[in-house]
Amino acid sequence: xxxxxxxxxxxxxxxxxxxxxxxxxxxxxxxxxxxxxxxxxxxxxxxxxxxxxxxxxxxxxxxxxxxxxxxxxxxxxxxxxxxxxxxxxxxxxxxxxxxxxxxxxxxxxxxxxxxxxxxxxxxxxxxxxxxxxxxxxxxxxxxxxxxxxxxxxxxxxxxxxxxxxxxxxxxxxxxxxxxxxxxxxxxxxxxxxxxxxxxxxxxxxxxxxxxxxxxxxxxxxxxxxxxxxxxxxxxxxxxxxxxxxxxxxxxxxxxxxxxxxxxxxxxxxxxxxxxxxxxxxxxxxxxxxxxxxxxxxxxxxxxxxxxxxxxxxxxxxxxxxxxxxxxxxxxxxxxxxxxxxxxxxxxxxxxxxxxxxxxxxxxxxxxxxxxxxxxxxxxxxxxxxxxxxxxxxxxxxxxxxxxxxxxxxxxxxxxxxxxxxxxxxxxxxxxxxxxxxxxxxxxxxxxxxxxxxxxxxxxxxxxxxxxxxxxxxxxxxxxxxxxxxxxxxxxxxxxxxxxxxxxxxxxxxxxxx
Numbered sequence: 001x002x003x004x005x006x007x008x009x010x011x012x013x014x015x016x017x018x019x020x021x022x023x024x025x026x027x028x029x030x031x032x033x034x035x036x037x038x039x040x041x042x043x044x045x046x047x048x049x050x051x052x053x054x055x056x057x058x059x060x061x062x063x064x065x066x067x068x069x070x071x072x073x074x075x076x077x078x079x080x081x082x083x084x085x086x087x088x089x090x091x092x093x094x095x096x097x098x099x100x101x102x103x104x105x106x107x108x109x110x111x112x113x114x115x116x117x118x119x120x121x122x123x124x125x126x127x128x129x130x131x132x133x134x135x136x137x138x139x140x141x142x143x144x145x146x147x148x149x150x151x152x153x154x155x156x157x158x159x160x161x162x163x164x165x166x167x168x169x170x171x172x173x174x175x176x177x178x179x180x181x182x183x184x185x186x187x188x189x190x191x192x193x194x195x196x197x198x199x200x201x202x203x204x205x206x207x208x209x210x211x212x213x214x215x216x217x218x219x220x221x222x223x224x225x226x227x228x229x230x231x232x233x234x235x236x237x238x239x240x241x242x243x244x245x246x247x248x249x250x251x252x253x254x255x256x257x258x259x260x261x262x263x264x265x266x267x268x269x270x271x272x273x274x275x276x277x278x279x280x281x282x283x284x285x286x287x288x289x290x291x292x293x294x295x296x297x298x299x300x301x302x303x304x305x306x307x308x309x310x311x312x313x314x315x316x317x318x319x320x321x322x323x324x325x326x327x328x329x330x331x332x333x334x335x336x337x338x339x340x341x342x343x344x345x346x347x348x349x350x351x352x353x354x355x356x357x358x359x360x361x362x363x364x365x366x367x368x369x370x371x372x373x374x375x376x377x378x379x380x381x382x383x384x385x386x387x388x389x390x391x392x393x394x395x396x397x398x399x400x401x402x403x404x405x406x407x408x409x410x411x412x413x414x415x416x417x418x419x420x421x422x423x424x425x426x427x428x429x430x431x432x433x434x435x436x437x438x439x440x441x442x443x444x445x446x447x448x449x450x451x452x453x454x455x456x457x458x459x460x461x462x463x464x465x466x467x468x469x470x471x472x473x474x475x476x477x478x479x480x481x482x483x484x485x486x487x488x489x490x491x492x493x494x495x496x497x498x499x500x501x502x503x504x505x506x507x508x509x510x511x512x513x
Contacts, residue, residue, distance in 0.1 A: 003204070004028060004192050007047040009035045011055030011065050014506050017330060018171040018471035019051055019081070022182050027194035031366070032330055039070040049077040049190035052084025054169065058133055059086045059096050066091060072163065077190045079117075080165035088165045092139035095451065096157075101102060103129045103150055103167075106174060107317045113145040116157060117164045119184050125176040127168035131499035134167065162189055162379055198374045202234065205363050208224050209377040213319060217242045219311045220321035220359055221303065222273060224261040225391055226381070227323030227364060230372050232271060233379045234237070234363050236319055244317070245271045246310050248303065251279025252395030252404070264385070278306050286404045290441075292513030295404070308357050320358040324365050325372065327468050357416075364381075368467040390468065397487045398513040402441035408456075411494050412439045415458050418487045423462070426480045433465035435474075437488075438512050446496035454495040457490060464512055471505040 010016045010032050013330040024032035031045070035052070037312040042050070050071060057064045067089055072079070080088040086096045109127045111118045135153040138144060146155030146166065155166045160199050164185065170178035186192045218235055222245040235243045245265070249258045258275070265271045285298050301350050304320070364372055369390065376386040396412050397404050415437045423435045438461060443454040460481070465471035501512075 004048050004195065005044060005045055006049045006050045006051060006186065006190065006192065007042060008032045008053055009037070009067055009071075009084075011035045011057065011087070013054035013056070013081075014084065014470070015169055015171055016053040017327070017467070019053060020326075021105045021467060022026060022171045022179060022185065023180055023197060023470075024368070024371070025179070026186050026192075027196045027234065028186050028192045029196040029366075035065050035067050037068070039068040039074070042068075042071065043074065045078055048192050049079070049185065051185075052078065052080040052165075053191050054082030054084060054130070057083065058085070058098070059090045060098060060133060072161075075162075077162035077185070078164070079185045079189075080163075081171070082129075082167060082169060085165035085167050086131075086133055086135065087136045088163060089137075089139055089156070092142075092163075094135060094139035095137040096133050097136050099132055099134045099151075101150070103133045103134070103181050104131075105129065107148045107150070107154075107168065109146050109148055109154060109168065110147050112155075113143065113157060116145075116159055116189060117155070117166070117184050118145060119188060121177050121180060122459055124387070126174070127170070127176070127178075128172045128174035129168045131167060151320040152326075164189070195269075198371065198378055201367075202375060202378060203369075205234055206238045209235055209361070209363060213239055213242070213361070215242070215316070216318040217244060217314060217316045218319040219246055219306065219307055219317055219320050219358070220361075221245075221313070221323075222247045222261070222265060223323075223391070223393075224257065224264065224385070224388070225323070226369075226372055226386055226388055227325060229265075229323075229381060229385050230376050230379065231321055231363050232265075233269075234375075235361070236271065237379075241272055241361070242316075244314055245273045245310075247273060247275050247305065248306055249275070249277040249279050250282040250299065250303070250395060251409070252282065252299070252397045254391075254396070255417045262454050268382075273461075274310065276306065276310060278302075281306075283404065283406065288403060289405070290402050292398055295513070296394050299397060303393075304358075311358060315351055317357055318362040321361040321363070323372075324362040324364045326366055326368055329365060330469075332355075345385070368469075370467055382504040389429070389434045389436075391433075392511055394478050398511055399436060400439045401512060408439055411456060411492060412437065412458075413491045415439070415488050415495060417497075419460065422484045422487065423478060425483075428474075428480070431464075432474050433463050433468065433471060434510060435460075437461070444497040455494065456494050457497045457499065458495055460484060460498060460500045460511070461510070461512070463505070465505075465510070468510065471510050473502045474503055476500075 020030040107129045110124045134151050138156045142156045142158045145157045148154050157164045170181040265273050373386050400408050419437050423429050438459045440457045444457045446453045462474040463471040464474050
């Protein structure tokens with residue numbers, strides 16, 4: 001079955017990933033690409049529709065980001081959102097101006113044309129706006145389809161050319177009927193069908209692995225998390241014993257994790273699993289390193305080297321498999337193609353060396369975390385693996401701010417165990433996205449008996465999210481915070497102070513490094 005795809009041209013909006021999620025919720029596959037992707041490459045993807053995202057720039061300013069103008073001649077339906085609407089207006093002969101009074105937050109939209117994009121919707125409803133420019137004149141051939149009390153032109157449409165645009169954000173939950181607007185675009189305008197399902201993905205992926213790998217062998221880094229576990233099972237279903245799972249103990253894992261992983265995957269799933277302890281090797285390379293990006297690159301580099309060493313022991317190995325997810329790819333590639341715009345280098349993406357002896361096999365590269373969990377259920381993985389909270393590829397190395405040492409690792413392992421224990425005891429583990437601790441590079445004054453002491457400070461981080469692209473801090477009950485802090489301070493030697501991080505993403509990231 002041919003995969004129907006809707007492409008999202010990313011102009012740097014914080015909501016771009018939400019657009020992709022909303023499209024997929026309608027069981028239509030979506031992919032985010034840089035706004036300046038060549039039209040030839042877009043054509044090669046055979047899209048059913050294009051969505052131009054919002055963005056922080058202004059079309060009035062010089063060097064504003066613009067897509068290839070040829071996209072408007074492809075005959076492919078287009079939806080512009082916020083900045084995307086302004087781009088469409090400017091490029092097709094309309095006018096955009098700065099507004100004296102910025103429109104931000106909830107607004108009341110009045111529908112002027114209840115066909116196409118607004119089919120089946122009420123005459124007015126609440127939307128979420130975030131813009132400092134506005135359209136003063138639609139392009140030739142476009143009609144006004146919606147307005148607000150402050151903005152006479154809030155939505156425009158050219159049904160003949162199947163180009164539509166809105167000044168608000170239908171992808172955010174604050175917009176009433178936002179999902180209906182997007183589904184109208186997908187099904188009424190683009191002619192998509194709801195066939196992006198996890199069952200379809202499983203069948204498609206297994207067949208693709210069979211074709212691409214053939215009789216060659218694959219090695220996969222199994223961490224015990226849902227990502228690598230699902231990847232391992234998919235590859236195993238495709239090529240059987242020709243997949244070799246390698247669990248590398250890098251010395252940066254949580255307490256008792258190596259033993260648990262060996263027990264679960266060797267005993268329960270009977271995977272072809274090799275256990276390799278290289279903890280000393282990783283710690284030697286990390287000695288004296290404090291820069292987080294350098295940590296990630298060192299760990300990624302060492303990870304691949306060890307895999308190549310282990311793969312050399314097995315005949316016909318040509319592929320290195322990873323549980324890379326779509327958010328990893330998105331956050332590691334700037335929409336503008338500039339490293340300065342990248343959020344961070346991910347261990348599974350940007351941390352890899354430019355030259356590798358093995359080819360990469362990333363069967364989950366197109367998926368968000370919640371989609372991977374759905375596949376895990378389809379494949380019969382137990383809930384304790386499916387619902388396991390995300391754990392970073394570089395492990396505790398990026399939860400220790402500053403240098404990674406054996407002593408600091410041991411302290412953080414003991415702290416982490418108590419955090420997880422209490423979150424589970426409170427029945428919150430599966431309700432939150434991640435709950436963990438960070439060891440800070442500072443000493444805090446304390447009192448032990450009659451003596452003044454200087455000991456470590458740890459920060460608690462507990463966030464709620466759907467896919468890791470955006471996140472908000474969890475309002476933990478005070479009694480839970482109290483239990484966690486008391487256990488850490490009383491039971492973990494070397495820690496005398498616990499603080500709670502109440503930052504959201506954006507602007508902060510979930511991890512501290």
